[in-house]
Structures are given as structure tokens and as C-alpha cells.
Amino acid sequence: MDRLDKNISRREFIRHSTVSAAALGAAAMAGSYSALAAQQKIKKVRMALVGTGIRGSTTWGTELLKELGDYVEIVGLCDINPLRVEVANRWMGGKIPTFTDFDKMLDQTKPDRVMVTVMDCYHAQYVCRAMELGYDAMSEKPLCSTAEQAQQLIDTQKRTGRKLDVTFNARYGQAEMKVKELLLAGEIGDLYSVDYAEFLDLDHGASYFRRWHGIKHNSGTLLCHKASHHFDQLNWWIDSDPVEVVAYGRLNKYGSNSSIRHANCRPCPYKKQCELYYDMTTDKAFMELYAGCESADGYYRDGCLWRHDIDIPDTYSAQIKYKNGTLVTYSLNATVPFEGQLVVFNGSKGRIDLRNYNTQPWTVPYESELRLTRNFKGSELVKLERQAGEFFEHGGADSRIKQMIFKPGMPDPLGQLAGMRAGLMSSGIGIAAYTSIETGRRVKISELFNIA
Ligand SMILES: NC(=O)c1ccc[n+]([C@@H]2O[C@H](COP(=O)([O-])OP(=O)(O)OC[C@H]3O[C@@H](n4cnc5c(N)ncnc54)[C@H](O)[C@@H]3O)[C@@H](O)[C@H]2O)c1
Structure with a gap:
């Protein structure tokens, strides 16, 4: 998000x-x-x-x-x-x-x-x-x-x-809330499985590898940093606890996978050769917030994508088993030409397909398509109404969560407010997944922490 x-x-x-x-x-x-x-x-x-x-x-x-x-x-x-x-x-x-x-x-x-x-x-x-x-x-x-x-x-x-x-x-996107409503209403019956594919493009996806996120110690890999949104959405939609995770990961594009590199883009001698050169100088706010503050901590917001110390994968695949029996197949790819997500829910009575796509540069808003298909009863598009202002701040999600937290007496029929337990269960999947990548074994959430 x-x-x-x-x-x-x-x-x-x-x-x-x-x-x-x-x-x-x-x-x-x-x-x-x-x-x-x-x-x-x-x-x-x-x-x-x-x-x-x-x-x-x-x-x-x-x-x-x-x-x-x-x-x-x-x-x-x-x-x-x-x-x-x-x-x-x-x-x-x-x-x-x-x-x-x-x-x-x-x-x-x-x-x-x-x-x-x-x-x-x-x-x-x-x-x-x-x-x-x-x-x-x-x-x-x-x-x-x-x-x-x-x-x-x-x-x-x-x-x-x-x-x-x-x-x-990420619980507050309009399409994501609609999915929760459909699941709560039992539209597809008992949930059997979910397939969640996350696509991050060569701008946004690459940006994680320019910044502190590319070091596992800082971010816990994209399985904690980025996928924490997706694992939380899954826990919330499925309404059950994750039990066991197995995962794979590989660094295909960034880090040492290039023959040219420098500390950061602004003084780089390879500006013309680099397919992912990033010119931060056109961004007034970033120049003020980051470049103007480099003298205090040496942190480059336009760090080189090809640094040898990048130690997190850019391509991930994971399987998650839930307490209620739901099986999840998850993938995240940070090297693709466009942004988006495909999330599919398969249930005893039908299926929901959520497609968030952006074939334009990711500064253009997502197009969302939500489809409900009932077994033997045909398929329909579920209406999603974009409101003025929803273009901004994660499609209005940021605004909604702030209201939920700070306005007294806000109703919460979809259970969107999240606390310690939700945070732990989301991070728990990410930690289990990177542990699985590192050890080559299935990892139980119960081995990580004792919540009882
Ligand atoms: N929910 C969302 O959609 C969303 C979007 C963006 C970022 N985030 C989260 O917000 C957090 C900040 O992200 P960002 O993009 O603003 O990163 P950033 O690099 O712009 O800001 C991080 C700040 O933390 C400061 N910092 C680092 N270590 C510190 C320490 N030990 N003590 C005090 N300050 C310290 C840095 O100096 C910097 O100012 C991250 O955890 C990120 O996951 C969430």
C-alpha cells in the first residue's frame, strides 16, 4: 500500500x-x-x-x-x-x-x-x-x-x-471492504482457499531496494515490510489464525545482479547506462526531507539498486495453512512492468475475484474489478463507487483509518480496527516465511511466540 x-x-x-x-x-x-x-x-x-x-x-x-x-x-x-x-x-x-x-x-x-x-x-x-x-x-x-x-x-x-x-x-480500501462484506454475508459459503498475487513495478517495487528496506535487519524482508498488509488482509478476510507457513524466495534482479553500481544515483557515473537510474532532484519534497538531512545520518533515499549489501529477495512464493482449514497461496514479485493484485477466494458456493490493476505508471489510480460468481448461477460484477478524493491516499483508505481511530463513536461493523493480536499474526506469517526460506522447512507460528 x-x-x-x-x-x-x-x-x-x-x-x-x-x-x-x-x-x-x-x-x-x-x-x-x-x-x-x-x-x-x-x-x-x-x-x-x-x-x-x-x-x-x-x-x-x-x-x-x-x-x-x-x-x-x-x-x-x-x-x-x-x-x-x-x-x-x-x-x-x-x-x-x-x-x-x-x-x-x-x-x-x-x-x-x-x-x-x-x-x-x-x-x-x-x-x-x-x-x-x-x-x-x-x-x-x-x-x-x-x-x-x-x-x-x-x-x-x-x-x-x-x-x-x-x-x-489496507483493510480500508473500498474493494477490500466489499470483499469482507461478501464473505460475512456467506455469498460463497465456506472458504476453501485464497490465491493472492502481488505485483510491484520497476518504479515502486524497485524503490524498496533503493531504501533501507533492502536490508533484512531493517525490514524483515518484503514478507514483513510489504506483505504485512496482505497477510493482515488475509487473516481478517479468512477470520482465522495462520498455523503453518512454507516459502521460497530469490533475489533475481537487484543487488549484485548488475555489473555497474555506485553508492547512490545523484553522483553516479553510470546514469546513462543504468536502466533504473532515479533522479530525485526533481522532487522538491524529497530533496528537503532526505537529501537536505543526509549530513546527519548518511542515509541516501536514492541509494543504488545494485548495492552488494542488499540481502532480501525480490521474488517470493509462500503457502499458508489456517486453523479453520483455509489454504492460501501467496506470491510477491517486485520486478514486474505494472502494479496490482489478483486475489481469488474459492468457497463451497462460489468464488470472488478481486483484480486491482494499474497498467499505467503507478501514479495513476488502480482500476479495481470485483467479480462474484455463484456455482451454477452465473457471474456478476460487484459495483464499486469511487468518490471524489479517493484517488489520493491509497484510494481513501488512509482517510478512513484516521477517522476510525480518532473520531469517537465510529461504528466498526467489519471489524477493521486492529490491535496487538492482528499485528502479531500478520508479522508472524512474514517471520515464519523468511525463516522457511532460510531453513528450507515448514514453520509453525506457534514456534515463534506464545500469545496465550
Ligand atoms: N501503511 C502504509 O501504507 C505505509 C506507507 C508508507 C510507510 N509505512 C510505514 O511507515 C514507516 C515509515 O516509513 P517511511 O516511508 O516514512 O520511511 P522513512 O525512511 O521516510 O522514515 C523513517 C524515519 O524513521 C527515522 N528513524 C529510523 N530509525 C530511528 C530510530 N531508531 N529512532 C527514531 N527515528 C528513527 C528515520 O530517520 C526516518 O525519518 C515504516 O514502518 C513503513 O512500513 C506505512
């Missing part, structure tokens, strides 16, 4: 435009929330945030304040990079206290909630620390990327009793 807003005009449009459809949509929402908030005399949630990269500073920063500023305020910003935290603060109006020390931020701001949007491998550490210090937390996906982190989360929550939300926005 993290569709990086590569197209500059679109990103600028979302972030700075005062007349865009998204801004108008947000303003309209904010207007109605405002009136409601005033009527209900709602006390704003005081949120502190750690990890002021692109996700933290936009979705959970500028956009959150724009959309739900009557319900939530940001009382502190923290990042290990002292320059980036200041950029984020500027984007949010320049008045929020900034920190590089997490404990100090919590001590000085005493927030109601702590949002964790740092690099994946530190989510568990910050969530646990917040809980230990007596605060409720929220974490971006994946909740964790190792079995040890999973157990630490379980033990810490048990001891502290604090609340945790995991922000699985």
Missing part, C-alpha cells in the same frame, strides 16, 4: 494545493467534523509521534492535522535525525516541540497516544518503551520483524495493560 508519491506535481498537489479535489474533500470533511466537534465539545487527542519520515510527516502529520485537526493535535515530534524532525515540523506549521530523545519527548509532552512511524525494526522497541512509561501506542505496519520482538510486545502489553492500535490501512 505504500504508493510513494513519485510524481512531483501530484505530491505537491496533495501537500500544498489549496484548490485540489483532495484538499476540497478534506476541507469539506474538516468542516463537518468541526461543527460536530464543537457540538460534542470533544477533547482533542494529544498525540506524540516518533519517526518523521514521509509517512510520519504527511499521513500522520500534515494530512492528519488537515483532515482531523478538530479531533487530534500533535504535541511532540521525535526522530533520530535532528534535521529531518525540523523539516517535518516546518511542514506542520513550525510550532510543535521537536526532540531526538524519545523519553524526553514523552516526559515533557505527556501525550494521550504515541504514534510510531520509524523504520520497521524499531517499531516494537518504541511501542514497548511507550507502554512501559505508561502510554497507549499506535504503530505503523509491520508491528514487528523478528520473533523476539513479537514476544517482547506480548510480555510488555501483558505487564502494562496499555492499548495498541496497528494502522493496517
